[in-house]
Amino acid sequence: MVRNKVLSKFIAILVLCAVAFGCLLSAPSTQVQAASSYDDLVDEKKRLEEEKKKIDQALKEAQGKVDDQKAVQTQISYQIQNIQNQISVLSSQINTLEGQISQKNQEIEEMQARIDENYDLFKKRLRAMYMADDATVLSVLFGSSTFAEFLSAAETTQRVADHDDKLIKEMTAQKQQIEADKAEIEASKQQIEASKAEVMAKNQELNTALSQSQDTLDELKALEKKTQKDRDQIAADLEAADREIEEWLKQNQSTDTPLSPGGWLWPVSGHYRISDGYGWRDLYGKQQFHKGIDIPCGLNTPIRASKGGTVIRANTSSSYGNIVIIDHGGGYSTVYAHNNSLNVVYGQTVNQGDVIAYAGNTGDSYGVHCHFEVRVNGVVTNPLQYVVAAG
Ligand SMILES: [Zn+2]
Structure with missing residues (x-):
């Protein structure tokens, strides 16, 4: 048969007290004191075990959050890599277009120089023919022996003028074409620069997000470390509680x-x-x-x-x-x-x-x-x- 020895002893002692002192509130027996001390030790151990469970859970959560944040960082870093590739492609496109623009500028300059040169020649010729000396022009015209010759000379003079005029107009038209091409290239360049600015803004945003993520990660790692420390402490406390219980048992063994x-x-x-x-x-x-x-x-x-x-x-x-x-x-x-x-x-x-x-x-x-x-x-x-x- 199984009896509760401690309880029966306690009651027996209480009865003894009541008989001896006529009071139920006199000093309890050492056996009861010892039992409550043991219960206290066990309760304390249970409390520590509960706390350890909570800390273990907190640690698991902290580790989960650290892992999540690391994944976020990897994702952001990947996006930044992507964006930087885009920036480098756009920059290289802009470089190419700038090369083309400077090429066009050179062509425009050259064309303008040719126009100026031809215009000067044209002016010189005209001056030579019409303005420098009337008599010379007239003699060219009227030096013709026949009217047909005269007409031909006049026509030739006109043709020379027409030819020069046409040449200058053509060159001007070419120059305008080059300028139009250049304007087109500049427009593309502006578009690409706008895209690059957008991508750069995105890059800035991502870098900010990365730095925030790093701050969060640092905080989470600190929390994880602290929780780990708490866990080590509670594990040590639990071991100490076990030793105390063992010690109690050694002290209270009934010899x-x-x-x-x-x-x-x-x-x-x-x-x-x-x-x-x-x-x-x-x-x-x-x-x-x-x-x-x-x-x-x-x-x-x-x-x-x-x-x-x-x-x-x-x-x-x-x-x-x-x-x-x-x-x-x-x-x-x-x-x-x-x-x-x-x-x-x-x-x-x-x-x-x-x-x-x-x-x-x-x-x-x-x-x-x-x-x-x-x-x-x-x-x-x-x-x-x-x-x-x-x-
Ligand atoms: Zn064993």
Whole structure:
């Protein structure tokens, strides 16, 4: 039969107090004080575990945000690369057009020079023919022996004038054509310059976005770092809480009560193989002291109390997983770790053979097994000095 030993003791002491002092509010027993202290430790550990869960979640979120922001940055950088390629293409187009424009300018200049030159010649010829000396012109005209010759001379003079005039007009027309071409090129250049300005503005925008994204990323990384630090702190706090609980158990183990009678029972009936023995072992190249024996078995195999006693620990540890410790009196206790679930609570009295837990793979465990320890005055000892691997 399972009784709550602590509660019954508490009531007995309260009754004793009431009898002795006629008062129910006198000093509580050390047993009760110790129990509440243990509960405080366990509560504190639970609180830390809850906090760790929150921090783990926050860390996951922070890491997710950092990754998202990195993706945003990659996208922006890709766009900037794209835009810079466009800018370089447009700049090269503008360069080409500027080359063409300067070519046209040169052609215009040359054409103008030719026009000026021809115009000068034309003017000289006209002056020579009509203005320099009337008599000479007349003699050219009237020197003709026949009227036909006269007409021919006059016509020739006119033709020379016409030819020069036509030549200058043609050259002027050519020059105008070149100027029109140049204007067209300048218009294209302006269009491309407008496009380039647009692309440059976009580039500016993207660079601003990139720099903002970098600021955000820096902030997020700082947050991630801080959260990581919080997480390390809480992990250290949890380890400290575990050590405190262990220490409490060492201090409060009942050495005053005698060791419960009878022998020691193998904790996992039907499973007698030991996969890892007590003592120093090599774990992934690191020397480690194994505090108990590992008994592999199937998931949810019943784990039994090796001896009768009181449950002094029934909770979860980061390393031991779901753990039960039974105080057997006389300074002896047994430990059952990595359970899938527990079947007892703190303070409960158990008899030898009672199912206290179901085997699992919780805590620092690689495969379903029962980690079994025997402690004497809180110090681990080889369990095989007590239990025998047999049914
Ligand atoms: Zn083990």
